[in-house]
Amino acid sequence: MNQWLTAALWMALALTASVVSVRFAVSVALTEIMFGVVGGNLLHLQVTEWVTFLAGLGSIMLTFLAGAEIEVEALRDHWRPVLAIGTASFALPFAGAWAYALHIAHWTPDGAKICGIALSTTSVAVVYAVMIETGLNRSQLGKLILAACFVTDLGTVLALGVLFANVNMWLLLFAVVTAITLAVTPRFARWFFARFGNHVSQPELKLIFVLLLFLGGLAVQANSEAVLTAYLLGLVVASVMVQHREVVLNMRATVFALLTPFYFLKAGSYVSIPALVTWTGFSLTAVLLGVKLVAKLVGTYPVCRRFGMDRRVSAYTTLLMSTGLTFGTISALFGLTHGHINQSQYTILVAVVIGSAIVPTVIAQTFFRPQVAIATDRTPNPATTECELPGEAHRAAESSA
Numbered sequence: 001m002n003q004w005l006t007a008a009l010w011m012a013l014a015l016t017a018s019v020v021s022v023r024f025a026v027s028v029a030l031t032e033i034m035f036g037v038v039g040g041n042l043l044h045l046q047v048t049e050w051v052t053f054l055a056g057l058g059s060i061m062l063t064f065l066a067g068a069e070i071e072v073e074a075l076r077d078h079w080r081p082v083l084a085i086g087t088a089s090f091a092l093p094f095a096g097a098w099a100y101a102l103h104i105a106h107w108t109p110d111g112a113k114i115c116g117i118a119l120s121t122t123s124v125a126v127v128y129a130v131m132i133e134t135g136l137n138r139s140q141l142g143k144l145i146l147a148a149c150f151v152t153d154l155g156t157v158l159a160l161g162v163l164f165a166n167v168n169m170w171l172l173l174f175a176v177v178t179a180i181t182l183a184v185t186p187r188f189a190r191w192f193f194a195r196f197g198n199h200v201s202q203p204e205l206k207l208i209f210v211l212l213l214f215l216g217g218l219a220v221q222a223n224s225e226a227v228l229t230a231y232l233l234g235l236v237v238a239s240v241m242v243q244h245r246e247v248v249l250n251m252r253a254t255v256f257a258l259l260t261p262f263y264f265l266k267a268g269s270y271v272s273i274p275a276l277v278t279w280t281g282f283s284l285t286a287v288l289l290g291v292k293l294v295a296k297l298v299g300t301y302p303v304c305r306r307f308g309m310d311r312r313v314s315a316y317t318t319l320l321m322s323t324g325l326t327f328g329t330i331s332a333l334f335g336l337t338h339g340h341i342n343q344s345q346y347t348i349l350v351a352v353v354i355g356s357a358i359v360p361t362v363i364a365q366t367f368f369r370p371q372v373a374i375a376t377d378r379t380p381n382p383a384t385t386e387c388e389l390p391g392e393a394h395r396a397a398e399s400s401a
Contacts (some may be wrong), residue, residue, distance in 0.1 A: 006046055006394040013039050014261030027346065027365065028256075029129040029264050029325075030279040030358050037354075045269045055266040058259030059125060059326050060230040062210055065252060066128040066146060067234020068241045069137050073312020075147050077194060080142060081307040087153020091109065092299030093292050094120035094159065100291050111345060113163050114335030118349050121357075122152040122158070124231070125263070126357045130320065132252070141313065141370065145320055150231065156327050157228045162332065166223045174222035178215060178229055182236050185211065189240045195242065204247045205254075208237075225330055269328055271354060275347045275383060288352045296322040312368055319364035328353035339377035 017035045021028040026332040039045035075082060094247060098116030101107040127138070127149050136142035189207065196203040211233060216226030234241075243246050275281050300321050304314035332349040341349070 001048075002049070003047065003050070003202065004052075009039075010051065010262060010265060013045075013265055017261070017287070022287070027126070027130050027133060027361055029126050029260070029305075030361060032261055032264035033268040033325075033354055033357060036265035038268075039265060039359065040269030040271065041273045045265070047266055047269060051262055051266060052237055053261055054227070055263040056226070058255065058261075058263035059131040060216055060226050061251070062125045062128060062257045062260050062263070063227045063326065064208070064212060064230040064234040065248070065255060066124040067150065067231040068238045068248065069131070070143065070147050070150060070235055070238055072239055073145070075143075076141075078144050078147070081303075082147040083151055084303050084307065085144075085321065086148040087155065088299040088303045089122055089148065089152040089296060090155035092160075093295040094155075096291050096295040097288065100288070108340070110164075110340040111335065114331060115288070115345075115349060116214070117156055117159050117163070118325065118328045118331040118335070118353060119288065120152070120322045121156045121327040121331070121353075122149045122321050123323040123357055124149050124346070125155060125260070125326045126323045126361060126364065127258075127320050129260075130361060132256075134365075134369070141317075145317055148228050148317075150235070150251070150319060152321065153327050154228075154359050155229070156331065157225065160331060161224065163342075164334070164338070168222075170218075170222040174218045176208060176220055181211065181215060182232055185233065186236050186240055188239050193240065193244050193247070196261050197247070202247075202250060204244065205251055208251070225334075227326060227330065231261065264325075267325060267350070267354060270347075270350050272347050275344060276351055281344070281348060285348050285351045285355070288348065289355045289359070290351065292324070293322050296360075313370050316364050316370055319360040319368060322356060322360040324353045324356040328356070 013035045014032060017031040018028055020026070020035075021031040036045070054204055061268065094116045096116075097119035098112050101115035102112035103107060105112075105115075127145060129143045131137035131146065137146070156353075192207055193204050193296075212230055215229040215233065218228045219229055276285060297318055300318040301314055304317050306309075332341070332346050332353065335349075336343065336346040
């Protein structure tokens with residue numbers, strides 16, 4: 001097998017997906033997933049060891065960037081809606097998918113748990129990609145949604161850890177080292193960026209890569225997942241990264257141009273169309289997708305309305321919180337490799353997860369995308385135009401008085 005020609009095929013699919021994304025104004029993450037489905041089923045796309053590594057690194061870097069975009073100030077200002085939306089977005093879909101798989105689809109108890117975990121997620125990768133493309137990552141609404149995604153996926157990872165815990169010395173070591181690293185990294189990164197930053201060799205990026213790869217290696221050794229540490233690391237260095245936007249821009253260019261295409265294409269290539277065209281596979285996939293979307297709607301939309309969001313913004317937030325990809329595929333793969341689900345169940349779960357990445361995003365971007373004022377250098381405090389976030393109207397009234 002010629003690895004150069006294999007790499008050329010992968011990048012050709014990524015390039016085509018980007019062109020289609022720009023031409024039809026669709027999220028590049030979604031187009032790359034769809035081209036991955038085509039590549040896996042029609043072109044027999046080869047998922048080699050180096051492709052798996054690049055895809056894994058892409059998911060870790062994208063998750064880190066998503067965490068780094070969460071501003072502590074926005075999290076502090078809107079902690080009530082963030083916590084409420086994130087918790088509701090996790091709890092009801094988890095319970096609904098678990099119950100359906102166990103009592104109606106008659107999966108094993110552990111398989112039903114995997115189903116509930118995989119379908120409770122919100123895709124940080126997809127939401128972050130949408131935020132970047134639309135510019136909403138610089139708005140208060142975008143920051144609130146990203147923070148709520150963090151809460152949802154934190155619940156997912158905790159559920160996976162609690163329900164399938166493998167307590168050993170490696171897990172203890174991983175927890176201790178991760179806690180110490182997260183505690184000392186912000187201050188050290190601030191000093192390191194000031195001392196060695198702004199050079200063509202990009203030592204700041206290399207420091208981030210070292211930390212992510214080290215914590216990721218410990219996570220794998222402890223039978224955990226590297227994306228959790230990536231998210232937490234991004235969150236703790238967010239205050240540093242906001243002062244060094246050029247580092248974020250350079251990292252973003254590398255991640256979106258080279259790494260994330262492999263992740264999204266690989267995710268799409270795992271979908272086996274023959275396994276889904278049967279009545280059993282198609283019907284179960286459709287029903288589980290419906291269970292997730294309905295549970296997300298019932299759980300999230302009323303909470304958004306409760307905190308003062310208008311109908312359009314509430315619908316948009318609910319739809320984005322209904323997406324799934326990174327943690328969903330990770331949970332499904334965990335279940336497959338540990339014998340909790342079989343290959344057919346894995347294919348169905350991955351298809352549902354990918355469907356949840358596509359359907360809610362397309363609906364949200366087409367029909368419910370809110371018009372918001374994006375922060376620029378001249379407007380450091382972004383404000384919404386057609387919508388106001390919880391508490392903003394009250395604070396605005398107080399300031400004008």
